[in-house]
Amino acid sequence: MSLNLLSEDLVPEHARDVKREAREFAEEHIAPNAEEYYRTGDYPWEILEAGMDAGLVAQDIGEEYGGRGLDLEQILAVAEEFYRADAGIALTLQLASFGAEMLEQYGTDDQKERYLRPVAENDQITGLAVSEPDVGSDLAGMHTTAEKDGDEYVLNGEKYWIGNGVEADWVTVYAKTGDTDDRYMNYSLFVVPTDTDGYEAEHIPEKMGMRASKQAHVVFDDCRIPEENLIGSEGAGFMMLADFFNHGRVVVGGHGLGLAAAALEEAWAFVHEREEFGRHVSDFQAVQHGLADMRLEFEAARALNYRAARKVEEYDNPGLWAAMAKTKSTEVAVDNAEQGMQFHGGRSILTDRRIARVYRDARIPVIYEGANEIQRNLIYRQSGEQ
Numbered sequence: 001m002s003l004n005l006l007s008e009d010l011v012p013e014h015a016r017d018v019k020r021e022a023r024e025f026a027e028e029h030i031a032p033n034a035e036e037y038y039r040t041g042d043y044p045w046e047i048l049e050a051g052m053d054a055g056l057v058a059q060d061i062g063e064e065y066g067g068r069g070l071d072l073e074q075i076l077a078v079a080e081e082f083y084r085a086d087a088g089i090a091l092t093l094q095l096a097s098f099g100a101e102m103l104e105q106y107g108t109d110d111q112k113e114r115y116l117r118p119v120a121e122n123d124q125i126t127g128l129a130v131s132e133p134d135v136g137s138d139l140a141g142m143h144t145t146a147e148k149d150g151d152e153y154v155l156n157g158e159k160y161w162i163g164n165g166v167e168a169d170w171v172t173v174y175a176k177t178g179d180t181d182d183r184y185m186n187y188s189l190f191v192v193p194t195d196t197d198g199y200e201a202e203h204i205p206e207k208m209g210m211r212a213s214k215q216a217h218v219v220f221d222d223c224r225i226p227e228e229n230l231i232g233s234e235g236a237g238f239m240m241l242a243d244f245f246n247h248g249r250v251v252v253g254g255h256g257l258g259l260a261a262a263a264l265e266e267a268w269a270f271v272h273e274r275e276e277f278g279r280h281v282s283d284f285q286a287v288q289h290g291l292a293d294m295r296l297e298f299e300a301a302r303a304l305n306y307r308a309a310r311k312v313e314e315y316d317n318p319g320l321w322a323a324m325a326k327t328k329s330t331e332v333a334v335d336n337a338e339q340g341m342q343f344h345g346g347r348s349i350l351t352d353r354r355i356a357r358v359y360r361d362a363r364i365p366v367i368y369e370g371a372n373e374i375q376r377n378l379i380y381r382q383s384g385e386q
């Protein structure tokens, strides 16, 4: 029996074709390989390349620069399909252009030709370096500096958790360029090619979930880049990042939706097969109510998430809606995974089970792109500002 959880009716019409492409791709390339990539912890280069060939990687970049110009609702529709199949591989596919979108919005023509086009054309991959070993949530408290020296900037400091920090051709780096009283105006963004002298990256220790995606510890040691690599204007980094995260958080909501759907599907299938006390476990009303709650919360989250996508596209209180979508969808993923585990009984803890993988992976989107406590701060503050 198919629950058809990621149904098309909620998805705007213009996003349905790419959603079908994503589902077909996920069924053929992601789901069948999920267990193996979790076990080996390898970087899924082959699947990334297949995703590029299928036109499903880095395609939010505009047609002018070689991409498909997919909008936020289309990327959300792709995200929920990919994450339903496997979150680790999905994160690698979606991280290939992470942060590059800011170059499209704020970069110079020369920067776009040199750095953005190769990403859109899938010749290069990139990453976004914001978080640090000692500071994660406080975006206006990061320590890495970029000091102007003649016609260059010199970067010093450390970044942590940087997706593709080892594999990327270049990364967008968030660094401190000022020390004014307004702590939100002290940061800037830079394009930093990873073969620049003074850029060193190594993988962080192995994770319990999303093992098919790789994060790095990056050290900048007198890393010199030309002044042309500054994105937008000096001091505007925080604002550019905050706006970018409004888009990113809607998509991370999609990560939660895919995981929540996977948990419900897996739990549903298990309890309808398993027999105890001479009947299917699904015949117990307590179990039926548990499944009903999983469905209810999933549908509520998904409706909110698509509504938020529209709001962010229309620039209608985007910070509030993005934070609500991210929080709700990622927490439904955690709750559904927890309930799904319980319904699997002892088998839940077998590491090769899909439900166990979903349970481990669901712990992650409640943290990345801003821990959900930070989202609640935004929701409270921006609710009052309407």
Ligand SMILES: Cc1cc2nc3c(=O)[nH]c(=O)nc-3n(C[C@H](O)[C@H](O)[C@H](O)COP(=O)(O)OP(=O)(O)OC[C@H]3O[C@@H](n4cnc5c(N)ncnc54)[C@H](O)[C@@H]3O)c2cc1C
Binding pocket: 098, 127, 128, 129, 130, 131, 134, 135, 136, 137, 138, 160, 161, 162, 163, 210, 215, 364, 367, 368, 369, 370, 371, 373, 374, 377
């Ligand atoms: C798999 C993965 C991939 C990632 N990829 C990237 C990437 O590509 N690029 C990048 O830059 N970063 C990335 N990150 C980092 C991620 O964005 C940070 O982990 C996140 O912002 C939280 O920062 P932190 O881990 O330092 O936690 P901290 O900021 O130290 O917070 C720890 C906990 O303290 C609590 N807390 C903190 N501040 C507050 C507050 N104001 N109010 C209430 N409670 C609070 C929360 O419970 C929070 O979870 C990634 C993280 C993971 C796990």
